[in-house]
Amino acid sequence: MLADPQGDELELLLGHPAWKAKYAEFLPLVWAKMRELGVPGGVRDAVPWVRSLPGVVAVRYAQGACPAPGWCVKHEDGASVIWLAASLRGTAQEQFVICHEAIHHFFHPPGSYVFRARDPGAARIYEIQANWGASELKMPSWKFNRLAALWGFDAERLARHFNASFTAAQNRVDGLIRRLLRKGALPNRCPRCGRQLLPSELGCPKCRVMSTLARAVFGPGRGRGAPPRA
Ligand SMILES: [Zn+2]
Numbered sequence: 001m002l003a004d005p006q007g008d009e010l011e012l013l014l015g016h017p018a019w020k021a022k023y024a025e026f027l028p029l030v031w032a033k034m035r036e037l038g039v040p041g042g043v044r045d046a047v048p049w050v051r052s053l054p055g056v057v058a059v060r061y062a063q064g065a066c067p068a069p070g071w072c073v074k075h076e077d078g079a080s081v082i083w084l085a086a087s088l089r090g091t092a093q094e095q096f097v098i099c100h101e102a103i104h105h106f107f108h109p110p111g112s113y114v115f116r117a118r119d120p121g122a123a124r125i126y127e128i129q130a131n132w133g134a135s136e137l138k139m140p141s142w143k144f145n146r147l148a149a150l151w152g153f154d155a156e157r158l159a160r161h162f163n164a165s166f167t168a169a170q171n172r173v174d175g176l177i178r179r180l181l182r183k184g185a186l187p188n189r190c191p192r193c194g195r196q197l198l199p200s201e202l203g204c205p206k207c208r209v210m211s212t213l214a215r216a217v218f219g220p221g222r223g224r225g226a227p228p229r230a
């Protein structure tokens with residue numbers, strides 16, 4: 001697990017062929033995997049879940065100095081050993097790190113150390129994908145976006161609900177608000193009379209139409225969140 005790239009490094013990565021090829025289809029792959037594994041609503045407790053995954057042969061806690069909070073050692077036959085820093089045990093961050101390593105296990109090639117040396121750009125993209133995927137495993141968008149809108153973007157409440165860390169929930173709230181601002185859905189208004197609504201108001205009580213925020217989150221005409229189709 002590495003920190004997300006920022007600034008120039010991120011710009012460089014966005015031009016990488018591995019990113020172009022994987023960006024659009026990556027989240028649908030995660031959703032399909034979640035359906036296949038019977039967790040379309042998200043992974044409640046990642047600790048027992050990861051141990052039950054096909055191909056995960058062991059989850060071990062490392063003592064002493066660790067190269068990263070977690071890492072996934074995947075072999076040519078596809079079997080993985082997941083290592084976690086012992087200091088993570090029982091923390092909210094552990095939930096995220098386990099899901100991050102599970103995404104490497106599902107989607108990324110074995111021998112990541114060799115791979116990293118050969119193509120560091122793609123290896124960094126795999127890290128970004130693992131972070132997105134981990135967030136999705138804990139807080140599936142179709143559920144998270146709806147609750148975030150209903151609860152006025154309260155990251156603490158969302159983190160509690162999904163048994164996720166506050167940081168992970170806050171990152172998702174930030175990303176969602178940025179996307180909603182880009183779509184012009186914030187501030188939340190009535191598309192008919194233009195009245196300013198509260199962030200928690202999903203419709204105009206007077207005109208009985210969905211608010212700009214609700215339209216952006218659910219799409220026009222859909223009032224309820226539903227698992228995305230593959
Ligand atoms: Zn990683």
Ligand SMILES: [Zn+2]
Nearest residue numbers: 190193204207
């Ligand atoms: Zn109105």
